[in-house]
Amino acid sequence: MDTAADITGLSNDELARYRDELLRCRLLQPSAKDEQTLLPVNPEIAAARLAEPLEETIRSYREAVDSTRETLLKLMPAYLGRTMYGPVNGGVETVSDPAEVQHLVNQASEKCCKEMLSVQPGGFRDPVALEASLPKELEALERGVRFRVLYQHPTRAQLSLRSHVAAIVKAGAQVRTADQLAERMFIFDREVAFIPKRSSTDQAPGAVVVREPVLIAFLCALFDQFWVSAVPFITDGPGYQNVSDDLRLAILGLLSQGLKDEVVARRLGMSVRTCRRHIASLMQELGAESRFEAGVKAAQLGLLSKELHE
Incomplete structure (x- = not known):
């Protein structure tokens, strides 16, 4: 403890307090050879050990919810007065x-x-x-x-x-x-x-x-x-960068229709922020001042017809 105090400039009381906090956070653990010796623990392992009881509690609650829902849903046919998966007219x-x-x-x-x-x-x-x-x-x-x-x-x-x-x-x-x-x-x-x-x-x-x-x-x-x-869908590939050309062509096609950013983003399944980043890049490449102009220029360059015929 004295050596640590000399190195850190902290008092023994302060060192003891910090040691106890590290032990509480599972960032220190006693050595298997000497319990008086404390060894550092990988923060990822420490986090897993601290979270384990909470995750177990969450799992138990989730199982209880699923069990309750499953039990109550069995009453649905009686409530509806019919067989839930039976034939339906038409x-x-x-x-x-x-x-x-x-x-x-x-x-x-x-x-x-x-x-x-x-x-x-x-x-x-x-x-x-x-x-x-x-x-x-x-x-x-x-x-x-x-x-x-x-x-x-x-x-x-x-x-x-x-x-x-x-x-x-x-x-x-x-x-x-x-x-x-x-x-x-x-x-x-x-x-x-x-x-x-x-x-x-x-x-x-x-x-x-x-x-x-x-x-x-x-x-x-x-x-x-x-x-x-x-x-x-190649799971070991580089995200969706390998299909970025398809995305860019799709964005250009929707822009040429005069659709708003929010509509384009919703149709392509991406956030508006990500969509606008793609649009800004496309406008810069095409030298367009507006989104609609970007779509028109893409059509003039034959990019949209490429999308239709591929």
Whole structure:
């Protein structure tokens, strides 16, 4: 202690206080050979040790919530006075309750035995939702279900999604990204599909459950059209820089339509800030004074026709 006091210029009381704080933070630990000797601990390991009890508590609460939700959702058929997954007249059913929608999707996923198709527009994906869906997706893949997923290009930069994609691709799934996608969609065994109920972005969430064969065939054809033009999601690649040309062409095409930055960003599944950074770079390269002029110049240079014909 005296040596440390000489080196640091601190008093013994101050050193003892700092030592106790470091021990409390798990940044110091006794040596295995001599308990009187304290050794430094990697801060990452210390953080993991401190967080472990909290994470265990969070897990237990999450399991309790899931168990409660699962138990109560079993009462939904009785509440609605019908069989939740039974036939529906006309092959189209509108479901407004998000919890019921999720329950129906879960049921369809569990029953699926041949093919699952998923369209996930937008940018950032909720890591908690990804973690919750992973076991179900892996279970379906183990049953031999063919699983194809479409995301938008900006999702390639999200580490938690890259990890999720790596896990399901390793199990046999196919994942691609596109510059633009239609609304969110799930199709199971080409027999039942879920599409958003809303007709505008500010409308309450819900879903339309489709079982009509002609509509299902149309939705599958729409999926295949997006799939053909999409790019494989390479999880060990450099984020979405390798698809930046597609993004830039898509931005130019939308600018030529006179759309606002917010609309362009929403269609491409990226933040407005990121979108404006791309736009500023494109305007500088094209020597354009406005966003619309950038789109016009791109058309004059044949960049937009290149996008259409590739």
